[in-house]
Amino acid sequence: MNIIDRRLNPQGKSLANRQRFLRRAKEQVVKAVRDASGKRGIQDIENGEKVTIAAGGVREPSFHRASQGGVRDYVVPGNKEYVEGDTIQRPDGGGGGRGSEGSADGEGEDEFRFVLSRDEFLDIFLEDLELPDLVKQKVKQSESHTLTRAGYSVSGSPANLNLVRTMRNSLSRRIALKRPKRDEIREMEELLREAEESGEDAEQIQALREQLERIVLRSRRIPFIDPIDVRYNRFETVPKPIAQAVMFCLMDVSGSMTEHMKDLAKRFFMLLYLFLKRRYRSVDIVFIRHTHEAKEVDEETFFYSTETGGTVVSTALEEMQKVVQERYPHNEWNIYAAQASDGDNMSSDNAKSATLLRDAILPMCQYFAYIEVAAEHNMGLSALGRETELWRTYKQVQSPERPLAMRRVRSRREIFPVFRELFSREKAGA
Amino acid sequence: MTAVITRPDALLYDGVEWDYDKIKRVYDAIEHIALKEMGLDVYPNQIEVITAEQMLDAYSSIGMPLMYKHWSFGKHFARDEMMYRKGYRGLAYEIVINSSPCISYIMEENTMTMQTLVIAHAAFGHNHFFKNNQLFQQWTDAEGILDYLEFAKTYIAHCEERYGHAAVERVLDAAHALMSQGVHKYPKKRSDLRTEQRRERERQEYQDQTFNDLWRTVPKTAAGPRPAKSVSERKKLLGLPEENILYFLEKKAPRLEHWQRELLRIVRHISQYFYPQKQTKVMNEGCATYVHYQIMSRLHETGQISEGAFLEFLHSHTSVVFQPEFDDKRFSGLNPYALGFAMMQDIARIAEKPTDEDRQWFPDLAGRGDGMAAVREAWANFRDESFVLQYLSPHLMRKLKLFSVRDDAEDPYLLVDHIHNERGYRDIRKKLARQYDLGYLEPDIQIVDVDLAGDRKLILQHRVTNGVLLDESDAKAVLRHIANLWGYEVQLIEVSAISEAILKEHAVTAPSGIGVG
Numbered sequence: 048m049n050i051i052d053r054r055l056n057p058q059g060k061s062l063a064n065r066q067r068f069l070r071r072a073k074e075q076v077v078k079a080v081r082d083a084s085g086k087r088g089i090q091d092i093e094n095g096e097k098v099t100i101a102a103g104g105v106r107e108p109s110f111h112r113a114s115q116g117g118v119r120d121y122v123v124p125g126n127k128e129y130v131e132g133d134t135i136q137r138p139d140g141g142g143g144g145r146g147s148e149g150s151a152d153g154e155g156e157d158e159f160r161f162v163l164s165r166d167e168f169l170d171i172f173l174e175d176l177e178l179p180d181l182v183k184q185k186v187k188q189s190e191s192h193t194l195t196r197a198g199y200s201v202s203g204s205p206a207n208l209n210l211v212r213t214m215r216n217s218l219s220r221r222i223a224l225k226r227p228k229r230d231e232i233r234e235m236e237e238l239l240r241e242a243e244e245s246g247e248d249a250e251q252i253q254a255l256r257e258q259l260e261r262i263v264l265r266s267r268r269i270p271f272i273d274p275i276d277v278r279y280n281r282f283e284t285v286p287k288p289i290a291q292a293v294m295f296c297l298m299d300v301s302g303s304m305t306e307h308m309k310d311l312a313k314r315f316f317m318l319l320y321l322f323l324k325r326r327y328r329s330v331d332i333v334f335i336r337h338t339h340e341a342k343e344v345d346e347e348t349f350f351y352s353t354e355t356g357g358t359v360v361s362t363a364l365e366e367m368q369k370v371v372q373e374r375y376p377h378n379e380w381n382i383y384a385a386q387a388s389d390g391d392n393m394s395s396d397n398a399k400s401a402t403l404l405r406d407a408i409l410p411m412c413q414y415f416a417y418i419e420v421a422a423e424h425n426m427g428l429s430a431l432g433r434e435t436e437l438w439r440t441y442k443q444v445q446s447p448e449r450p451l452a453m454r455r456v457r458s459r460r461e462i463f464p465v466f467r468e469l470f471s472r473e474k475a476g477a
Numbered sequence: 478m479t480a481v482i483t484r485p486d487a488l489l490y491d492g493v494e495w496d497y498d499k500i501k502r503v504y505d506a507i508e509h510i511a512l513k514e515m516g517l518d519v520y521p522n523q524i525e526v527i528t529a530e531q532m533l534d535a536y537s538s539i540g541m542p543l544m545y546k547h548w549s550f551g552k553h554f555a556r557d558e559m560m561y562r563k564g565y566r567g568l569a570y571e572i573v574i575n576s577s578p579c580i581s582y583i584m585e586e587n588t589m590t591m592q593t594l595v596i597a598h599a600a601f602g603h604n605h606f607f608k609n610n611q612l613f614q615q616w617t618d619a620e621g622i623l624d625y626l627e628f629a630k631t632y633i634a635h636c637e638e639r640y641g642h643a644a645v646e647r648v649l650d651a652a653h654a655l656m657s658q659g660v661h662k663y664p665k666k667r668s669d670l671r672t673e674q675r676r677e678r679e680r681q682e683y684q685d686q687t688f689n690d691l692w693r694t695v696p697k698t699a700a701g702p703r704p705a706k707s708v709s710e711r712k713k714l715l716g717l718p719e720e721n722i723l724y725f726l727e728k729k730a731p732r733l734e735h736w737q738r739e740l741l742r743i744v745r746h747i748s749q750y751f752y753p754q755k756q757t758k759v760m761n762e763g764c765a766t767y768v769h770y771q772i773m774s775r776l777h778e779t780g781q782i783s784e785g786a787f788l789e790f791l792h793s794h795t796s797v798v799f800q801p802e803f804d805d806k807r808f809s810g811l812n813p814y815a816l817g818f819a820m821m822q823d824i825a826r827i828a829e830k831p832t833d834e835d836r837q838w839f840p841d842l843a844g845r846g847d848g849m850a851a852v853r854e855a856w857a858n859f860r861d862e863s864f865v866l867q868y869l870s871p872h873l874m875r876k877l878k879l880f881s882v883r884d885d886a887e888d889p890y891l892l893v894d895h896i897h898n899e900r901g902y903r904d905i906r907k908k909l910a911r912q913y914d915l916g917y918l919e920p921d922i923q924i925v926d927v928d929l930a931g932d933r934k935l936i937l938q939h940r941v942t943n944g945v946l947l948d949e950s951d952a953k954a955v956l957r958h959i960a961n962l963w964g965y966e967v968q969l970i971e972v973s974a975i976s977e978a979i980l981k982e983h984a985v986t987a988p989s990g991i992g993v994g
């Protein structure tokens with residue numbers, strides 16, 4: 048009997064099959080993932096997700112009998128009161144579910160459920176998206192180093208001993224110096240013993256003995272492994288740049304913003320957060336909400352507490368500027384901002400907002416996205432071409448060299464397309 | 478049974494933790510009982526310790542240690558993994574592979590008693606069955622299977638590199654759909670998987686050597702009407718009717734390339750390898766359960782395992798052979814472990830302590846003594862269907878309170894047509910045996926005709942028994958796969974086995990842009 052411990056064998060033998068499966072079910076998985084993303088909070092969206100997909104595309108069909116119709120016989124255990132000739136009410140589901148025939152290996156299912164890992168989820172979720180081509184890779188000093196292989200060295204710790212190199216050197220040295228092999232010595236000993244046993248020519252025995260001594264001595268003088276053979280793997284430390292990013296979420300929370308609008312805004316922020324998280328190892332989020340005055344708040348307050356007041360957009364921009372100056376020097380941080388609003392602003396504030404945006408905010412941002420949310424049924428005014436105050440204000444600021452993007456979103460369905468439009472690869476390449 | 482010198486304090490192990498020494502000791506003790514006292518005959522054993530994760534891996538590649546890559550295995554893995562992680566379903570304690578050496582996987586988290594049980598169950602019970610049952614002897618090649626799978630895996634990976642994932646997947650999908658229709662039910666020639674590998678290489682080499690580009694330039698003969706052969710002559714030439722659809726496609730499909738045929742061949746061989754296992758679920762599990770029960774009891778009798786360990790064993794044994802009754806929530810058909818184990822015990826009982834009824838029903842078996850020899854004989858010579866038909870005794874039918882129900886879709890009620898009484902025994906036995914007859918369970922589908930000189934339409938026939946038709950959407954999907962392989966139109970006709978009347982027809986048109994084109 049053999050006992051083999053396989054526990055240390057490489058894990059994840061099924062990974063390749065799993066990837067094949069995901070590729071196969073791609074369309075459905077993508078749809079399921081996008082549906083699922085609607086239900087989650089910003090920060091926990093990136094945990095794995097149980098997705099349910101229609102079994103259609105990944106069905107494994109086979110010839111098997113239908114579960115309905117015809118005459119079937121079953122033998123079952125546990126008779127209590129039945130006698131021959133009794134009739135039984137047909138159980139729900141047409142009686143196909145009883146007996147060992149059942150449905151062949153469960154292929155009748157309409158849905159297929161499984162769990163996606165976090166990475167798989169995000170890969171699918173953010174497929175084909177690219178950050179605009181303006182990332183500052185600011186190296187933060189002394190943050191992290193990684194080791195990379197860099198050739199061989201003659202000194203090092205035993206753990207880094209490179210056996211192959213060492214043995215190769217040893218072998219070539221032994222060949223070059225003609226170190227007698229073990230077989231040769233054995234052969235010589237054999238010869239000597241035979242000669243001694245046969246008790247022949249004493250002179251020849253003497254000669255053989257001397258010869259043997261010589262090669263034994265030689266093999267002793269030339270070591271099997273010499274310190275000059277030994278080689279170690281050499282490693283070098285390489286500083287690793289850390290790019291860090293901060294994301295500002297600005298939102299108007301005045302009375303005119305309905306729950307629906309806030310929901311739209313939340314979805315957009317969520318996507319942006321996820322996306323940044325994929326590209327940067329650490330992403331800070333700053334939530335700033337404003338009415339006629341602006342305040343930095345936590346996520347919960349940001350989305351769920353209500354506030355009343357007028358609408359002065361410039362306050363939020365000022366607050367953002369302040370936070371940047373205090374905590375996120377813009378030469379060290381990649382700054383992204385997303386603003387959501389229903390487009391209201393006090394008319395007296397428009398000029399100030401525009402100036403702030405143009406002269407202070409945009410120069411320090413990687414990207415500034417303005418999302419104008421509208422009530423779902425309220426297609427009317429803006430659709431007719433009447434632009435909101437804020438839209439008009441920002442439009443003046445917009446120019447090709449400024450990283451400002453503006454979009455209108457009316458329903459949940461539009462969120463993802465708009466997001467994709469903003470970050471799709473073609474755009475980034477252009 | 479020969480007496481074993483025992484000391485009451487000679488416990489093989491103590492406590493729940495296992496280590497290699499204990500396993501070795503236990504293995505030797507079990508081997509002694511199994512070979513010397515029970516007269517089992519096994520392949521050399523190899524026991525491999527794996528983690529839960531690896532067990533899941535093994536699940537998804539239909540229990541084999543190595544397998545080619547395909548998305549369907551990934552699908553099963555995804556589902557099993559979720560079921561396991563969410564706690565809907567536990568994992569098997571062991572997996573055993575019909576190979577020589579016989580590989581049994583045991584999980585690291587099992588207790589020592591569980592490991593003992595698993596070794597008795599898998600490494601001796603299943604192992605003996607694999608080596609001695611005539612079906613396995615006839616159909617499977619235990620020495621060659623692992624090498625063959627290795628070959629299959631490399632070959633398919635090679636094909637993927639050369640012809641692309643999509644093309645390979647397409648063929649494998651189709652082949653998988655036809656897996657159940659890919660076995661020879663009656664032996665032709667003993668297939669030796671090692672020779673298979675060699676032959677594939679030779680075929681390839683021959684093709685490479687005899688390749689001559691000149692043939693491409695030979696003008697094609699004008700497609701005029703050729704002398705029509707008679708239908709029966711045509712069928713004979715193609716070896717029709719043929720129930721092994723994969724075999725037929727591999728040999729006769731006009732538009733497949735060499736490697737595509739080889740893929741079909743691989744799937745067919747694997748399907749054939751599993752064919753005996755599908756036919757012997759009750760016997761195989763019954764054999765293993767009976768063996769582990771005997772061995773564990775013997776270990777306990779001779780004081781080699783403690784009372785506590787024996788109780789732990791009994792706890793898991795009883796849950797394995799638990800048979801819920803038909804009106805129980807947990808009921809999902811007859812449990813093969815329960816039925817198999819009960820029948821083995823019953824055979825030993827009849828051989829050793831028969832009643833008058835047994836003498837009447839089993840004149841050859843009753844009272845012949847040596848129950849162990851009687852069950853060994855049964856293990857060697859039967860499959861589930863014939864085993865039930867031969868050995869299910871009235872005693873056991875009464876014990877399980879078996880009754881048979883007829884479900885006719887035309888009637889509003891189910892009819893209890895036989896119960897466990899004098900009038901019903903034989904019918905119940907016959908019906909139960911039928912439930913295990915693959916030839917009856919699986920639809921009888923054959924390729925009946927194709928006119929290679931004409932439109933090349935492939936015609937399949939399903940002989941419908943008891944009026945149960947094929948599941949339509951699945952049948953259609955499988956036909957689409959067949960059409961992909963065949964390259965031309967495919968038609969499936971469902972005819973009544975009794976009246977030969979046509980009940981239903983399915984047809985799938987020729988795929989566009991398939992194969993060589």
